[in-house]
Amino acid sequence: MEESLKEKIRGIVREAGKILLSADDIASAVTQKEGFSNYVTEFDKRTQEFLIRELTAAVPDATFIGEEEGHDAFHEENAHGLAFVLDPIDGTSNFIKGLRPSVISCGLLKDGKPYFGLVYNPYAGQLFEAEKGCGAFMNGKLIHTSTDPLKNSLVIFGSTPYDLDMHKLAADTMLFYMDRCIDVRNLGTAAWDLCQVAAGTAGLFFEWKLQLWDYAAGALIVTEAGGAVTDGEGVPVKFRGKQPIFAASAGLLNETYLPKDLGFKESRG
16 A cells, blocks of 8 residues: 555544544433443544545545444445445443543455554554554554463453343353463453554453454454464454454464363353
């Protein structure tokens, strides 16, 4: 991708971050969406509208997949050419409660495969980025996943809050890894969690059911930083929609770490 276009996309994402930073009286702008504990704010909608408008001007032929406003499904048209995959505020519950971080995730697929991705935390001014085959970066500095084994790593997990039938499985898996690592964390934003694996802060991130807009950018950043992202069974990510995501650092790739390999039995209760 031409550097001028990448810089334009970076600028658009950074500008969108100002919407989050300027948000006030967030509680009055909250709406309950379908599903348990699933919320949206007017700032989510405003941020996505801004991103679609500005990215359309920058890349007129691109299609869009986004969490809000009727863009929330992968269609056949998205498998051809360029398709932006947007999460305007990943970590909406964090955003509502004032718990940081909340981030903007902007992935770009080319013919249905990951091509470019940005995850921006406006509160810390941190922009994670990767282009296919070109490495991963944070604010322009090359980053790599950790080489530590699981026993010397942090594990970050997503609790699949919107899917009640997955809660026991998420908890059982968390307990399973807790006995095998330094400690576990739940930060409330999957795109950011994936970047922590890419940057070497954590050795593993997992969530048993994750939407495309949550992982489209972050999964590419992890793989370009030297890690691997699969479905927990070792099957590569398909970038088509909701699926399990297990993102591992380079250090874990030298050992057995997937639940299926360690004899972990799914317990859906």
